[in-house]
Amino acid sequence: MKAKHGFVCVIAVTLLILGGPRVVSAQTCNPLQLSSCASAIMSSTPPSTLCCSKIKEQEPCLCQYMKNPSLKRFISSPNAKKVAAICGTLFPSC
Template identity: 45%
Template structure:
């Protein structure tokens, strides 16, 4: 009976470690500097976004809510040209985000 409890305890601890590691990795992947390649197109919507912009925009999409909560980054995601860049790249910028 003690062995079964030990195994269950070990599995639970490993599960918590995996979840914590996943959360840290997900947070580490949010890097707004990767979106610098999109700035010319955001500032001037007549400039089509380069492929690197679209690639990075898609990779950073899970971070958009985090960026929208930061006034330094929000201004870029809500700029008039940002919607056009996002549409061109096939990405959507959320209008509502859950509380972090």
């Protein structure tokens, strides 16, 4: 049952990321870029190298993502903060 619940959570995060806003600026903010971090955020799996590089790329966008009600609960979750810390990314206080 836990595996099924975890799979559903990963799918839900992916769908939320896919449906998130895309803003073009000096930094391209695209929450889909963080999909490689979904398993680390949803479980105690360590973040991959790809996840860490994407978090660093998207760091300037994290406050913008937290303004989106669909993304906020994942971006501001304790696991997301742990993943950011492991990756050496400062988590913004927005």
